[in-house]
Amino acid sequence: MNETALERFLRYARIDTQSAEDSASYPSTAKQWDLLNLLVKELKELGLSDVTIDEHGYVMATLPGNLPPDHSAQGKVPVIGLIAHVDTSPSAGGKDVKPQVLEYRGGDIKLLGDPNVLISVSENPELLDNVGRTVVTSDGTTLLGADDKAGVAIIMTAAQTLRSNPAVAHGDIRICFTPDEEVGAGTKYFDIQKFGASFAYTVDGDKPGELNKETFSANQAVITVHGRNIHPGTAKGIMVNSIRAMADIIVRMPKDIAPESTEGYEPYIHPHVLEGAEARSTLKILLRDFHTPGLEVLKQKLEQIVAEVQALHPRTRIELKIVEQYRNMKDYMGTDPRVLDCLWEAAKRAGLEPEWKPIRGGTDGSRLTERSLPCPNIFTGGQNFHGPTEWLSVYGMEKSVETIVNLMQIWVEKCSLNSYRANF
Ligand SMILES: [Zn+2]
Numbered sequence: 001m002n003e004t005a006l007e008r009f010l011r012y013a014r015i016d017t018q019s020a021e022d023s024a025s026y027p028s029t030a031k032q033w034d035l036l037n038l039l040v041k042e043l044k045e046l047g048l049s050d051v052t053i054d055e056h057g058y059v060m061a062t063l064p065g066n067l068p069p070d071h072s073a074q075g076k077v078p079v080i081g082l083i084a085h086v087d088t089s090p091s092a093g094g095k096d097v098k099p100q101v102l103e104y105r106g107g108d109i110k111l112l113g114d115p116n117v118l119i120s121v122s123e124n125p126e127l128l129d130n131v132g133r134t135v136v137t138s139d140g141t142t143l144l145g146a147d148d149k150a151g152v153a154i155i156m157t158a159a160q161t162l163r164s165n166p167a168v169a170h171g172d173i174r175i176c177f178t179p180d181e182e183v184g185a186g187t188k189y190f191d192i193q194k195f196g197a198s199f200a201y202t203v204d205g206d207k208p209g210e211l212n213k214e215t216f217s218a219n220q221a222v223i224t225v226h227g228r229n230i231h232p233g234t235a236k237g238i239m240v241n242s243i244r245a246m247a248d249i250i251v252r253m254p255k256d257i258a259p260e261s262t263e264g265y266e267p268y269i270h271p272h273v274l275e276g277a278e279a280r281s282t283l284k285i286l287l288r289d290f291h292t293p294g295l296e297v298l299k300q301k302l303e304q305i306v307a308e309v310q311a312l313h314p315r316t317r318i319e320l321k322i323v324e325q326y327r328n329m330k331d332y333m334g335t336d337p338r339v340l341d342c343l344w345e346a347a348k349r350a351g352l353e354p355e356w357k358p359i360r361g362g363t364d365g366s367r368l369t370e371r372s373l374p375c376p377n378i379f380t381g382g383q384n385f386h387g388p389t390e391w392l393s394v395y396g397m398e399k400s401v402e403t404i405v406n407l408m409q410i411w412v413e414k415c416s417l418n419s420y421r422a423n424f
Contacts, residue, residue: 008153018094019087027179077171081200084151085181111140146382151203170408208396209352212377218325329369346407
């Protein structure tokens with residue numbers, strides 16, 4: 001089982017694990033079991049203990065600590081978790097993925113399966129960091145699935161590296177592979193108690209060196225316009241067409257607070273699903289802000305729009321409902337600075353220039369952190385997730401493995417009696 005992260009990734013990428021929205025089953029698609037079951041087998045082959053898979057598909061395993069009994073950190077190193085998801089996004093094909101491995105020499109990358117799909121340097125300046133290095137793409141007809149099979153391959157390779165290098169001291173490590181992250185349900189049945197880690201890291205980020213401790217806080221708003229339908233032939237003075245009121249709502253959605261016009265820490269209001277007929281129309285809207293109280297401000301903007309349009313269409317009835325989605329993990333990260341400090345130091349020791357980057361989205365870690373398992377996110381080397389131009393830097397993947405191995409050692413150093421001051 002001595003495999004590189006790339007070899008592992010290529011095997012996993014070819015297995016179709018696409019999840020599905022609005023499925024009645026969990027995992028949302030049965031095919032995710034193929035990779036989940038394979039990982040159970042491979043974790044056992046790597047010699048990990050307590051390898052389990054539950055009825056929901058969560059795979060868990062332990063890499064037992066190897067500290068000698070007289071080590072000053074013995075009994076003090078918390079159990080550290082590593083988490084990645086096996087499913088790929090429903091927004092692009094995930095079947096018959098044909099990974100293309102190429103030595104990147106510069107310039108745009110043309111994809112063999114579809115001449116219209118191009119990975120351009122102008123949109124991907126990070127490609128230039130990979131000149132002379134190995135890059136993986138799909139053939140352009142599917143996504144690649146680096147999100148998050150790169151994360152899965154990285155964790156498996158880090159476990160293999162730690163197993164075959166007993167000189168690297170580490171405490172107990174727990175590993176979990178989850179289904180259905182891409183459909184917002186990756187932590188739905190995640191048993192934090194059973195996992196038993198005090199701190200964990202998702203391996204589900206992108207550019208080498210990028211680390212994440214902040215995500216959006218997220219609510220969904222649903223606006224429903226109730227009208228009245230009747231045969232159009234006899235509709236005069238009776239029909240109340242909800243579509244007309246909904247159109248007036250949509251034109252009022254602020255264009256300067258939209259995903260297309262914002263970046264960094266800026267919030268947004270994003271109308272993203274529209275359904276309608278005369279009697280009833282609904283609009284689903286994503287509200288996003290890093291600053292959780294800011295969600296209230298976004299809601300008030302919608303209330304204003306609804307009031308205005310209600311006055312224009314007095315015979316309709318317009319409702320606004322808010323559904324809480326997830327919260328910025330920073331709000332719940334807790335007071336132990338080690339969870340972030342160790343990660344920062346681990347990336348530096350891997351020769352990278354680490355950077356904390358706010359995620360304009362949520363991760364499984366947002367929900368786990370809110371449920372009191374602090375869970376920052378680590379890069380994988382993948383980019384352009386969820387579409388046919390997704391690509392993976394093998395250098396980034398290898399640096400992620402190195403960062404994780406360092407991370408486990410640094411936790412031991414931080415918990416040792418004498419080294420804390422010396423190293424930090
Ligand atoms: Zn992901």
